[in-house]
C-alpha cells in the first residue's frame with residue numbers, strides 16, 4: 378500500500394480563495410459588528426454586588442469567549458496566508474485590520490478585569506461558588522490578582538498609551554538597526570553580502586574559516602553600533618523598571634514568573650540543579666573541540682557539524698516514521714497525526730517565497746490546526762514536523778475544555794511539542810544506519826541541552842545582573858560586554874575557549890517588549906517535558922490517557938500544582954530537575970564514547 382500525503386496544506390476548507398476570499402471578508406465584517414456589540418455589553422456591565430450576579434458575569438464571559446474564537450479564527454488564517462507567501466500584499470493589509478480588531482478587544486477585556494477586581498471580597502468568594510462560574514475559578518482569580526497588582530485604571534491606560542512610542546518603539550528601532558546591517562563573507566571562494574540572519578546561519582557551516590569569518594564580521598558590526606544598541610537596551614529596561622517601581626514591584630522577575638504561573642523557588646531549583654551538572658557538557662564541548670582539531674572550542678564553533686548527516690527521508694517516509702513512533706506511545710496521538718497528514722493540515726513543500734521557520738496555529742471555530750514548515754528531507758526536518766504535531770496535539774487534547782481555560786503559558790507550551798519531538802529523535806538515534814549517522818543524531822540532541830543549560834542560562838544571568846545595575850542608572854556598552862562575558866563564562870562553566878561579548882547586542886530576545894525575560898521558560902519547558910517523557914517510558918502505552926489529562930490542565934493551575942497533580946513531583950526541589958538532566962547527561966556521555974576513537 379502506498380499512501381501519498383499532501384505536502385501543501387488545505388486552507389480553502391477554512392475560507393476559500395486565500396486573501397481574496399469573500400467568506401473571509403464577510404467574517405471580518407461580522408467580527409467588527411460583533412465587537413461593537415461586545416464593547417457595548419462591557420460598557421453596560423456593572424461591578425457584581427451579590428452572588429445573584431453570577432449568571433450576568435457568565436453571560437458576558439460567554440460573549441467574550443465567542444469573540445475571542447471569532448478573532449483567532451481569522452487571525453490564524455491570515456497568519457497562514459502571510460507565511461505561505463511573503464509577497465501576498467492583500468494578506469498584509471488584512472493582518473493590520475485583524476490586529477486593530479484585537480487591540481479593541483484587548484481594551485474591553487481589561488475593563489472586565491478591572492470591574493471584577495472591584496468586587497467585594499465576600500461577594501467574590503460566593504460568586505465563584507455559583508454553578509455558572511465554578512469552572513473558571515483559577516482564571517478569574519488570576520485576572521483579579523493581576524488587576525490588583527496594577528495601578529489605577531487611569532494610570533495604567535496612560536502607561537499603555539505612552540508605551541507605544543516610549544517602549545515598543547525602541548524594540549522596533551532595534552529591528553531597524555539590525556535590518557540595516559550587511560556583512561561580506563567569503564563562502565566557497567566567493568565574497569557574499571549577507572544580512573544578519575543569513576550570516577548567523579553560517580554558524581553551522583562545515584568550513585571552519587567561513588564560521589570564523591562570519592562571526593568576526595558580525596562582531597565588527599556590533600562593535601560599530603554598540604552605543605546605539607546600548608542606548609536601546611537601556612531605554613527598554615529603564616521603561617520597564619520605572620513602570621515596575623510605580624506599581625511597587627521591586628523584583629524584575631515578578632512579572633515573568635507571574636506570566637509563567639510559577640514560583641521563584643522553582644526557578645532557583647531548576648538553575649541550581651543545572652549548575653551542579655554542567656561538567657558532562659563541558660566534557661562534550663572539549664571533545665567537540667578535539668574533533669575539530671582544536672585545543673578548546675571557540676564560541677563560533679559551538680554549532681559546527683562534527684560529521685555529515687547523510688540520511689535523507691522523503692516527506693512520505695518522514696510521515697510514516699513519525700506515525701510509527703507515535704503509535705508506540707499511544708493510539709490517540711497516532712490517529713490524530715494521521716488525520717493531520719491526510720486532511721492537509723500541514724504545509725511542508727520546499728518552494729520560494731515561504732517564510733523561514735516553523736509554527737503551529739489553532740483555528741478554534743473549526744477546531745482544527747495548521748502546521749507550517751519547509752521540509753527538505755533531513756532528520757532534523759522530521760523532528761521539527763513531530764514538534765509542530767505535538768503543539769497541534771496539545772490543542773486537540775484541550776478540545777473538551779472551555780476556551781477560557783485554554784490559555785497556557787510559555788513554559789508549559791513547549792511540553793507537548795518537545796515531548797513529540799523526543800519520541801522521534803530518540804527513535805532516530807536507535808534506528809541510525811551507521812555510526813556516523815548515530816553520532817550526528819546524538820549531537821543534535823546534546824546541542825539542545827547545551828543551548829538550554831548553558832547558552833540560555835548565560836542569557837538569564839546576564840539579564841538579571843543587568844536589570845540590577847540598571848536600577849542605579851544607565852549601563853554603558855563596555856560594562857554590558859563585561860557582564861555578558863562573565864555570564865557566558867559561568868553559563869558554559871568555563872567550557873569555551875572564547876566568548877561572545879556583544880551577544881547582548883546580537884540577540885533579539887533581549888529587545889522583545891511584549892514578553893520580559895524571554896529565556897528561562899524555554900529551559901523549563903525542555904526539562905519539564907523530559908520528565909513527562911521519562912514517565913511515559915516507565916509506564917508504557919497506558920500513559921497516554923494520563924498525558925492527555927495533564928495537557929488539559931495546563932491552563933488552569935500553577936506549574937507547581939500541575940506537576941504535583943499529574944506527575945506526583947515537587948518542582949520546587951532540585952531532585953525533580955536532576956532526573957531530566959540525567960537523561961541529557963547520558964546522551965553527552967554516549968557521544969563522547971562513540972567519538973573517542975577519533976580524537
Ligand SMILES: [Zn+2]
Pocket residue numbers: 764768791794
Ligand atoms: Zn514549539
